[in-house]
Amino acid sequence: MGQARIRIEKAQCVGNARCHAVAEVLFPLDEDGYVATEGFDVAPGDEALARRGARSCPERIITFLEETA
Numbered sequence: 223m224g225q226a227r228i229r230i231e232k233a234q235c236v237g238n239a240r241c242h243a244v245a246e247v248l249f250p251l252d253e254d255g256y257v258a259t260e261g262f263d264v265a266p267g268d269e270a271l272a273r274r275g276a277r278s279c280p281e282r283i284i285t286f287l288e289e290t291a
């Protein structure tokens with residue numbers, strides 16, 4: 223299994239914090255309430271939570287990527 227990643231089209235975030243409500247550690251918010259990261263490597267064991275966070279975004283700007291290395 224390859225390294226999973228989350229990619230976020232941060233510029234399109236509308237700041238409704240749905241991702242943060244699912245996983246506040248994975249999806250931190252900035253001081254204005256918008257998602258504060260453009261993506262990250264998903265730590266082993268965090269895959270399910272990261273997927274749930276991605277699904278929670280109504281703007282569909284969070285993508286779960288899994289490399290098949």
Ligand code: SF4
Nearest residue numbers: 235236238239241279
């Ligand atoms: S759920 Fe989507 S739109 Fe809402 S704060 Fe997170 S990234 Fe932004």
